[in-house]
Amino acid sequence: MESGLFIEKLILVLVLFAVSLGIAMYSTYLERKVAAWFQDRVGPDRAGPWGLLQPLADGGKMFFKEDFIPFHSDKWLFIIAPGIAMFVSLVTGAVIPWGPELVLESGHTIALQVANVNIGILFIMGFVSIGVYGIMIGGWASNNKYSLFGAIRASSQMISYELAMGVSVITIVMMSGSMGINDIVTSQHGFWDNGWFTWYAFKQPIAFLIFFICALAECNRAPFDLAECESELIGGYHTEYGSMKLGFFLFAEYTNMFISSAVIAALFFGGYNFPGMDHFSGWALTLIGTGVFFAKIVFFIFVFMWIRWTLPRFRYDQLMHLGWKKLIPLALINMLITAVIIAISEGWFSK
Amino acid sequence: MQSLTNRSKMVSDKKMTFLEKLYLPAIFGGMIITAKHLFRKNNTIKYPEEQRVFAPVYRGQHVLKRDEQGRENCTACGLCAVACPAEAITMVANERKKGEEHLYREEKYAEVYEINMLRCIFCGLCEEACPKEAIFLTDRIVKTDDNRPDFVYGKDRLVEDVNNRIDVSRRQLTGKRKEK
Numbered sequence: 001m002e003s004g005l006f007i008e009k010l011i012l013v014l015v016l017f018a019v020s021l022g023i024a025m026y027s028t029y030l031e032r033k034v035a036a037w038f039q040d041r042v043g044p045d046r047a048g049p050w051g052l053l054q055p056l057a058d059g060g061k062m063f064f065k066e067d068f069i070p071f072h073s074d075k076w077l078f079i080i081a082p083g084i085a086m087f088v089s090l091v092t093g094a095v096i097p098w099g100p101e102l103v104l105e106s107g108h109t110i111a112l113q114v115a116n117v118n119i120g121i122l123f124i125m126g127f128v129s130i131g132v133y134g135i136m137i138g139g140w141a142s143n144n145k146y147s148l149f150g151a152i153r154a155s156s157q158m159i160s161y162e163l164a165m166g167v168s169v170i171t172i173v174m175m176s177g178s179m180g181i182n183d184i185v186t187s188q189h190g191f192w193d194n195g196w197f198t199w200y201a202f203k204q205p206i207a208f209l210i211f212f213i214c215a216l217a218e219c220n221r222a223p224f225d226l227a228e229c230e231s232e233l234i235g236g237y238h239t240e241y242g243s244m245k246l247g248f249f250l251f252a253e254y255t256n257m258f259i260s261s262a263v264i265a266a267l268f269f270g271g272y273n274f275p276g277m278d279h280f281s282g283w284a285l286t287l288i289g290t291g292v293f294f295a296k297i298v299f300f301i302f303v304f305m306w307i308r309w310t311l312p313r314f315r316y317d318q319l320m321h322l323g324w325k326k327l328i329p330l331a332l333i334n335m336l337i338t339a340v341i342i343a344i345s346e347g348w349f350s351k
Numbered sequence: 352m353q354s355l356t357n358r359s360k361m362v363s364d365k366k367m368t369f370l371e372k373l374y375l376p377a378i379f380g381g382m383i384i385t386a387k388h389l390f391r392k393n394n395t396i397k398y399p400e401e402q403r404v405f406a407p408v409y410r411g412q413h414v415l416k417r418d419e420q421g422r423e424n425c426t427a428c429g430l431c432a433v434a435c436p437a438e439a440i441t442m443v444a445n446e447r448k449k450g451e452e453h454l455y456r457e458e459k460y461a462e463v464y465e466i467n468m469l470r471c472i473f474c475g476l477c478e479e480a481c482p483k484e485a486i487f488l489t490d491r492i493v494k495t496d497d498n499r500p501d502f503v504y505g506k507d508r509l510v511e512d513v514n515n516r517i518d519v520s521r522r523q524l525t526g527k528r529k530e531k
Contacts, residue, residue, distance in 0.1 A: 038385045042395040310385045311378065 082248035085134025099290030150236020185271035261300035424485035431477035
């Protein structure tokens with residue numbers, strides 16, 4: 001590998017790491033502010049102007065708390081669980097294209113994507129399913145029945161909803177003809193083409209709806225936050241955690257939210273594509289495209305919060321009922337219809 | 352059966368219709384409701400900067416009044432302590448010496464006068480019992496503390512300062528005195 005490319009990727013990785021953490025950090029602030037707005041309150045406003053330093057204060061608090069490990073817990077697993085959760089949530093950002101390729105005047109192109117893996121969406125699905133290990137190990141190692149309940153709920157929920165999520169992604173893969181996220185995004189070029197929107201949310205609304213619901217469930221967000229259930233399981237899998245280990249779990253959750261918003265934006269809302277993007281090129285295109293992509297991500301983070309502060313939690317049997325009996329058949333039927341339409345339009349039946 | 356409130360609803364176990372089973376219309380309806388709250392004015396009073404206006408009948412921290420010449424009104428008759436349902440008030444009476452006429456209005460005065468603010472329920476009965484208009488409840492808030500003994504307020508914190516009088520005219524216009 002030439003050293004220029006190595007340095008380029010290294011900078012990209014560092015920036016992506018910092019941005020993911022920064023957005024996760026300020027999602028906690030936004031969550032509290034949004035909750036306050038929905039409840040006719042003001043929200044945190046004491047630390048810094050408009051309370052903007054609140055995440056730093058929270059982080060400082062987390063660091064200075066006692067780092068407690070319960071006596072009967074499995075210490076090694078107990079320590080490693082938040083690390084797994086954090087690692088998994090950060091690593092999925094690698095395959096997402098964060099902006100249009102930057103073409104310099106010298107003809108050199110810089111891709112705003114750490115790794116253009118040709119099975120990008122499979123990579124994300126794979127790592128998301130590893131994410132359940134962080135929760136499962138954490139709940140198991142705590143040696144606490146509430147933690148175990150939370151962990152079992154979380155793992156069964158995530159496994160059930162991954163199926164419907166995967167099937168709805170297959171529809172997109174069939175439409176774009178590629179598993180690489182970069183190809184999926186470029187196939188949604190612009191906004192309007194051939195008399196219809198190019199973004200897959202308008203071409204595949206049912207797949208989008210299923211994917212969105214499953215993303216909520218995968219992130220353990222309300223109305224699917226059965227893994228945590230403040231009121232029933234006193235925090236679920238992280239009941240026994242304190243200090244920065246708890247901080248890592250919470251942080252991983254918000255990073256997950258950021259990444260799944262990014263995936264939703266990339267798969268269904270055209271990623272960095274925006275109406276009238278053909279009039280720009282070079283630096284302007286890259287900057288505006290990246291800005292548009294992040295605006296979409298922030299919008300979806302807001303929608304996640306909007307839903308959380310609107311809906312009550314599902315009951316466990318309702319959750320399973322919805323996942324297995326409604327979303328999976330719906331996704332399968334949607335996939336079949338899409339497949340038949342693609343086959344007809346490509347002339348497979350007329351041969 | 353007559354319902355207790357006008358908001359009660361009959362419960363039924365009828366089957367959900369297809370639209371209801373979809374959940375989505377209800378979810379969007381709920382989201383519209385929360386979105387309306389997004390633009391509503393918030394009700395927060397940012398306490399240290401803004402303060403709520405107290406009603407004239409508000410009963411807060413007590414004050415022991417002085418008269419126009421700056422003499423203490425209290426004669427340590429003990430009626431407030433008797434009236435107090437929470438037994439928060441204690442006092443030790445003493446006799447006024449020669450040369451102390453500018454300090455105390457009558458021959459007897461309270462040498463020690465203590466109110467335990469943790470026992471006090473701020474009912475205002477001491478104020479009603481007082482024949483000398485010496486004790487009043489004001490619109491001041493009892494300050495927080497992290498030490499129980501510090502909540503026993505002595506004369507140093509109860510008697511008003513001569514140069515910094517506390518206005519109780521709003522209290523004098525309420526309750527029993529209003530009818531006079």
